[in-house]
Structures are given as structure tokens and as C-alpha cells.
Amino acid sequence: VHTIGVLTSGGDAPGMNAAIRAAVRRGLQKGVTVKGILKGFDGLMNDEIIDLSAKDVSDTIERGGTILYTARCAEMRTLEGQKRAAEVCKKNGIDGLVVIGGDGSFAGAQKLAEQGINAIGIPGTIDLDIACTEYTIGFDTAVNTAMEAIDKVRDTSTSHERCSIIEVMGRNAGYIALWCGIANGAEDILLPEKYDYDEQKIIENIIENRRKGKKHHIIVNAEGIGHSTSMARRIEAATGIETRATILGHMQRGGSPTCKDRVYASIMGAYAVDLLISGKTNRVVGYKNGEYVDFDINEALAMTKTIPEYQYEIARALSYNYSK
Ligand code: F6P
Secondary structure, rough: EEEEEEEEOOOOOOOOOHHHHHHHHHHHHHHOOOEEEEEEHHHHHOEEEEEEEOOOHHOEEEEEEEEOOOOOOHEEEEEEEEHHHHHHHHOOOOOOEEEOOHHHHHHHHHHHHOOOOOEEEEEEEEHHHHHHHHOEEEEEHHHHHHHHHHHHHHHHHHOOOOEEEEEEEEOOOOOHHHHHHHHHOOOOOEHHOOOOHHHHHHHHHHHHHHHHHOEEEEEEOOOOOOOOOHHHHHHHHHHOOEEEEEEHHHHOOOOOHHHHHHHHHHHHHEEEHHHHHOOOOEEEEEEEOEEEEEEHHHHHHHOOOOOOOOHHHHHHHHHHHOOO
């Protein structure tokens, strides 16, 4: 490999800059030219490509967002778009691509591979919803941001003796909700993977807890379930307890990455470049059982994952409602 292109695609995630920085510096150290592709696959199709030196990635490891910008690119799902993207790579001499993003971005990378461009995926998403890996860049920062926000909502919720529904991100996955549910000691955790919740039961719990003197009732709701505002109205009407919904939204995607996100993202960025240099083709980097690993991109995309039963059971067991 002579020239590596790096892009970020899909929703941004804190730690992406650490991965970009690592890819650039590892590539340069190994004698490879590194180019940054702006705005994901969209920018690739429009030939928005810059040279990257070691200095260009200075002072980026601590920054949230992505210095390369990002986009969700519908055109990459068309054969025409895929051909165009591969042509631009070839025109720029890019013979290896590092794609930092989620499953959708890996699907784009896989299509580029079919067009003859070797691509390596790095899992970058706050949702933790990539099956081949136990770690995705940005989850740790996002879940810490959400945890701190929920602590704050809880202060005011207690003062006003309210019930609070806090909606966290995660698309169709409930990992942020599960982790916050445990970390914030939520009374209820609603996950899309466990869509068996009984609103009547929650209402009974709220009334019962209030009777026992509990001042707040925190419900962490995953965005994959959603409808937090209407849920709050129904709960308030049924319990007579003031209920507010707080949707944390995009604040969960921003901010300076945690130490874990900086370190894991750095290693994954370098690992992806090492794969390209060693001649491996069409891989996805992952973290499993304490090791950095890589999988064939097609195999990675075919894997599935869901919320670990035991973690969910313990989350419920530790909540006030169910702990008696
Ligand atoms: O995939 C990351 C994520 O933040 C999801 O949690 C959320 O569903 C989605 O992206 C929001 O996307 P957008 O930024 O396009 O509104």
C-alpha cells in the first residue's frame, strides 16, 4: 500500500479524532502517504481530499467531533455512487481506505472493496451496536455524558418530588440506556430489545414508591422506544405525580473523549493501518475478550448481538422497585 485514505462516516463519536491521528501517524511512520477524505463518502464522491501531515493532527486527540467532518451518504447505496467513489480513490492514488463509522459505513466499505479498493473498518459509534466488537469509539464518552446529565436531572426531580423520564440515544440499541440505568440507579430502564414493559406496572411502582417515601422516580428510556413526552403525560395523569420528560439528544455525541475512548481509538487507528500494510484486505477492527482483533468485513456485517440477559437481569434486580 502506498497511499491510505481516512474518512469518518455516519454519526460522529468522541474519539474519532484519536483514531484519525493514530492512522495518520502510524502510516507516516511506516512510510505511507496519508490523505484525509472530508465529509465521509459524500466528500469522497466530490473529491474533497486533503493531504495530512503529522502536524495536521496535533492537538486533536482531546477534541470531540471529527476534524474530517462526516455525513450519511445515500448515494453510496447505489452502484453508480460506489463506482464513482472507487474512481476518485484511484485518481488520488488511494489504494487503502480506513473507514471509521458504524454498520452503515462498513456496508459502504464493503461495496468499495467490491470495486477493488481495499477498505478497513473501525467501529465508531456511540450506540455500541456493532456485533463483532465489545467496544465502539465514543460509547464510553457518551454514556458518561448521559450519566452526568441524568444525575443533574435527578437533583431537580428529587427537589420537586417528581417522576422523570430521561431519553437517551442509541438508535435501535439499548446499551446507553442499560448502562445509565445501572450507573444512575434508575427505578426503571426501558430498552428496545426488551420491549416487554408494562406501563401499568410502572405506574403502580411509582405510586407504591411514593407511598414508601421515595422522592423521585427515574425512568431511563431508550430512544428506540421513544415517546417520552406522551409517556410522561400518561404517567402524570395516572399517578397524580408531576412527571417531566428530558430528551438528552445530541449533547451525548459531543465533548472531549474519555481516556478509554482516546486510548482504544488510538490503538484501533494504528491497527487498521498495520492491517493495510501487512496486506490484509477488507477487514473490520474489533475488541473482544481483552484483545484487539479483526474480522472479514462480510462476516462482521453478518454477525448479530443483543443486550446480555444477565446484565439486564441485574439492572432490574438492583433497582428499588424490584429489590424487595
Ligand atoms: O448512531 C448515532 C446516533 O446518535 C444514534 O444514537 C441516533 O439515533 C442517531 O445517530 C441520530 O442521528 P442524527 O444525528 O442524524 O440525528
